[in-house]
Amino acid sequence: xxxxxxxxxxxxxxxxxxxxxxxxxxxxxxxxxxxxxxxxxxxxxxxxxxxxxxxxxxxxxxxxxxxxxxxxxxxxxxxxxxxxxxxxxxxxxxxxxxxxxxxxxxxxxxxxxxxxxxxxxxxxxxxxxxxxxxxxxxxxxxxxxxxxxxxxxxxxxxxxxxxxxxxxxxxxxxxxxxxxxxxxxxxxxxxxxxxxxxxxxxxxxxxxxxxxxxxxxxxxxxxxxxxxxxxxxxxxxxxxxxxxxxxxxxxxxxxxxxxxxxxxxxxxxxxxxxxxxxxxxxxxxxxxxxxxxxxxxxxxxxxxxxxxxxxxxxxxxxxxxxxxxxxxxxxxxxxxxxxxxxxxxxxxxxxx
Amino acid sequence: xxxxxxxxxxxxxxxxxxxxxxxxxxxxxxxxxxxxxxxxxxxxxxxxxxxxxxxxxxxxxxxxxxxxxxxxxxxxxxxxxxxxxxxxxxxxxxxxxxxxxxxxxxxxxxxxxxxxxxxxxxxxxxxxxxxxxxxxxxxxxxxxxxxxxxxxxxxxxxxxxxxxxxxxxxxxxxxxxxxxxxxxxxxxxxxxxxxxxxxxxxxxxxxxxxxxxxxxxxxxxxxxxxxxxxxxxxxxxxxxxxxxxxxxxxxxxxxxxxxxxxxxxxxxxxxxxxxxxxxxxxxxxxxxxxxxxxxxxxxxxxxxxxxxxxxxxxxxxxxxxxxxxxxxxxxxxxxxxxxxxxxxxxxxxxxx
Numbered sequence: 256x257x258x259x260x261x262x263x264x265x266x267x268x269x270x271x272x273x274x275x276x277x278x279x280x281x282x283x284x285x286x287x288x289x290x291x292x293x294x295x296x297x298x299x300x301x302x303x304x305x306x307x308x309x310x311x312x313x314x315x316x317x318x319x320x321x322x323x324x325x326x327x328x329x330x331x332x333x334x335x336x337x338x339x340x341x342x343x344x345x346x347x348x349x350x351x352x353x354x355x356x357x358x359x360x361x362x363x364x365x366x367x368x369x370x371x372x373x374x375x376x377x378x379x380x381x382x383x384x385x386x387x388x389x390x391x392x393x394x395x396x397x398x399x400x401x402x403x404x405x406x407x408x409x410x411x412x413x414x415x416x417x418x419x420x421x422x423x424x425x426x427x428x429x430x431x432x433x434x435x436x437x438x439x440x441x442x443x444x445x446x447x448x449x450x451x452x453x454x455x456x457x458x459x460x461x462x463x464x465x466x467x468x469x470x471x472x473x474x475x476x477x478x479x480x481x482x483x484x485x486x487x488x489x490x491x492x493x494x495x496x497x498x499x500x501x502x503x504x505x506x507x508x509x510x511x512x513x514x515x516x517x518x519x520x521x522x523x524x525x526x527x528x529x530x531x532x533x534x535x536x537x538x539x540x541x542x543x544x545x546x547x548x549x550x551x552x553x554x555x556x557x558x559x560x561x562x563x564x565x566x567x568x569x570x571x572x573x574x575x576x577x578x579x580x581x582x583x584x585x586x587x588x589x590x591x592x593x594x595x596x597x598x599x600x601x602x603x604x605x606x607x
Numbered sequence: 608x609x610x611x612x613x614x615x616x617x618x619x620x621x622x623x624x625x626x627x628x629x630x631x632x633x634x635x636x637x638x639x640x641x642x643x644x645x646x647x648x649x650x651x652x653x654x655x656x657x658x659x660x661x662x663x664x665x666x667x668x669x670x671x672x673x674x675x676x677x678x679x680x681x682x683x684x685x686x687x688x689x690x691x692x693x694x695x696x697x698x699x700x701x702x703x704x705x706x707x708x709x710x711x712x713x714x715x716x717x718x719x720x721x722x723x724x725x726x727x728x729x730x731x732x733x734x735x736x737x738x739x740x741x742x743x744x745x746x747x748x749x750x751x752x753x754x755x756x757x758x759x760x761x762x763x764x765x766x767x768x769x770x771x772x773x774x775x776x777x778x779x780x781x782x783x784x785x786x787x788x789x790x791x792x793x794x795x796x797x798x799x800x801x802x803x804x805x806x807x808x809x810x811x812x813x814x815x816x817x818x819x820x821x822x823x824x825x826x827x828x829x830x831x832x833x834x835x836x837x838x839x840x841x842x843x844x845x846x847x848x849x850x851x852x853x854x855x856x857x858x859x860x861x862x863x864x865x866x867x868x869x870x871x872x873x874x875x876x877x878x879x880x881x882x883x884x885x886x887x888x889x890x891x892x893x894x895x896x897x898x899x900x901x902x903x904x905x906x907x908x909x910x911x912x913x914x915x916x917x918x919x920x921x922x923x924x925x926x927x928x929x930x931x932x933x934x935x936x937x938x939x940x941x942x943x944x945x946x947x948x949x950x951x952x953x954x955x956x957x958x959x
Contacts, residue, residue: 267653279654287650290860291643298639301619301928302631302804302811305920337689337812338855344828348700362839370829373841381839452654459654459858460689460812476696476828477722487714487733489725503690506811508642509858571656578655 256521262593264519265456272575272598277407277432277554277589280456282516289515290458290508297507307507314510315501321517322449322463326430326439334464334500339431340367341502342448342464343401344374346427348475349500352377356398359389359424361413363406368429372401386414386421393422400426404433404447408580410547410554410587416442434463436553436591438525441465454553454591455520457513461505466497478503524592528553531599532590538603539588546585556580556587559606570605577602608873614945616871617808624927624950629759629784629906629941632808634868641867642810642860649859659859666862667853673869674801674815678782678791686816686852691783692719693854694800694816695753696726698779700827701852704729708750711741711776713765715758720781724753736763738770745774752778756785756799760932762899762906762939768794786815788905788943790877793817806905806943807872809865813857818849830855876944880905883951884942890955891940898937908932908939911958922957929954 265281267273273281300307315335323330336342352358352375360372361384372379377398382388384406393400400422405412412433419426420443427446433439434447435454441447447465451457466472474481474493480501485491493499505513521527532553539545544558559566563579563586570577575598577588588602617633619625625633652659667687675682688694704710704727712724713736724731729750734740736758745752752774757764764785771778772795779798785791786799787806793799799817803809818824826833826845832853837843845851857865873879884905891897896910911918915931915938922929927950929940940954 266651270651271653273653275653275655281653282646282650284650287646290646294634294639294642298634298636299618299622301623301625301627301633303627303928303930304923338830340830340855341828348827360840364839366829366831366834366837366841366843369839369841370831370834370837370843371841373843374825374827374829379840379842458860459856460861473726475700475726476693477718477726478690478692479718479722482718482722485718485722487716487721488712488731489718489721489723490731491718491722491725503692504812506861508810508860509812568657576653576655 258527261521262595265593268593270574272601274588274590274594274598274602275576275578276454276591277587278578279452279459280454280591281593283456283519285519286456286512286515289511293508293511302507311507311510314514315505318510318513321514322451325435325455326441326447326449326465328441328465331496332465332467332469334466334497334502335505336462336464336502337460338367338462339429339448339450340371342462343368343427343429344371345464345476345500345502346446346472347371347375349472350399351473352398355396357394357396358399358401359392359397360401361389363408364403365407365429365431367431368401368403384411384413386418389418390421393424397424400424402426403429403431404439405437405552405554407432408556408583408585410552410556412551415444419443432552432554436528451513455516457516458509461509461513464497464500466500469497469499474499480504521592528590528592531594534596535588535590535599538599539606542603542606553590554587555590556585558584559586573601573605575601575605610879613873614947617945620945622926624953626940626942626946626950626954627928627930628806628943629939630930631804631811632806632943633945635808635871637871638808638864638867641863645860645863654859663859663862666866667857670862670865673866674803677787677807678793678799678801678817680793680817683848684817684819684821686818686849686854687857688814688816688854689812690719690814691781691800691802692723694814695720695779695781696723697816697828697852697854698798698824699723699727701824702751703825704750707748709746709748710751710753711744711749712753713741715760716755717759717781717783719783720753720755736765738766741770742773745776749776752776754778755781755783756791757789757904757906759784760908760935760937762904762908764903767796771795784904784906788880803865807868809868810861813861813865816849816852818852821849821851826851832856873944880942880944883946886948887940887942887951887954890951891958894955894958905942906939907942908937910936911938925953925957927953927957
């Protein structure tokens, strides 16, 4: 697949320099065609019956295998969720953290991670988003390190494998800005989340959670899909592997759409995205203060010369879609494997 | 709206006697048109930007008001969830139940309620699905009664208000088979769930949770939408009212589809569904053993003469869609306000 062919899959790119996959990725024509086809079927055939349910369960396994492939893990260690937030909550509740425990996180995390972290009641130790600062904050009471792989704010990438190895403490990694954007090797990481609506360009409310050792994490929010058998009391035999953490039914249309979206990704997606992100950085340096370190991610965050919200609105008027990072005086451009040099030029022109 | 007009909204009814809204309701043409229109927009315009997010948040409030109207509660006491399972889990975790506590439930509950119940670690006391049996099982250690309003198995309706009043114990009601099917008055009930993909004919993975007193329930699985402001530690100011229990982002297409689905309901929906369900009972009695008591619900469950799974498959071959209730030797027909006498005749003919 050539770049032009790959890019042509996304109608939004015809008119816009859409640089916001960090919120929601562009949708491919094939993705919406798959959704529409399933909708048309459901409308006429209804949404039930043994064959229907079995087909959807089989398609779920294809999704599981597809996402597992993206982050380089085995399908049995991957749960299907509807968000990174849900994945984080499943891990935090499953670990049974409580008042006497400590968790270490960074000052650059999304509420989808820190909200559930706070809700555990554990003492949340917030440090600078830096491998050494994290390791330094770990004490004998630390039950978990919880951090993003790529920070949604500055686009900095943390060496989460190194943090895991240096601290010896279980680590929960928010992979919202890394899964599908950069080559991921989960390595010694214990828990890793995927947000499929972002860099995988899937339907909203789709995602996954990698659990290295599913047997050692309690299932605290079981869905019907978590169990192989159950008693009237709710006592249940959990499914083999990470399926027990599947967070619920995925709409038939979302399963179809996500499978189609996974099929749009060219082999060269990571190399191309990294190269384009590097060019984006180069083009913006000198115009604005770029805060994303080189080579870290497909995000390019920068401190604008004026008001960030006004800039984002002005760019939007010119068909250039980026986002503000509220309270941080930053604007963020998301560069995908579908991003063209023309998109970058439009961004630069809008800033100049 | 006449019955013929109301029924004509659902293409699946043209060819099938679709009697399985207890799993997933039939989809209206308007619902899928709304979904398709949003998909077409998202494909070309992308899924981000201030105006986009604000529009979706506003549409959420319309959904909240619409579902609140269905169960006769005020919108600020309703959280938007993706399932009854999620609603139950939010309540159970929020109550902070633990080992020393007791919860009373019935032997006719769905795993979506009992699974999360078991996961709390509390002692689950399982009794016959009967108001007096429940009240009798309550002890000073009972922290919660958890039961369906209408049992998904037998279709029996429990007087949950009476249980609440007789026991004086907080009650969590699984409203999956009642919300949208029968007129609901939550009365003194503390927590009440809605599954919008069933009797409200909405998109999959949509639902709601009524919380009588949101301030008194902890938020244990916050989503980004739960908060008005937050700190780096995840400490947050919860949103006013039950919004704090909103379980996450609802896809733009699902919001649109659900709003359209809510618009398909005629004023006479409850009366018509009750009458048709009564006729269904009458027609089946004498042919099979009907277990649903008269006047209880829009479900008609019966003990077939032969193997339930074989019967369901044979009916399906004739375009009559009902479901088996595994392990209970029961088959269940779901009768909606859209069900015709012709549908009932086809069911009866298939059983004879």
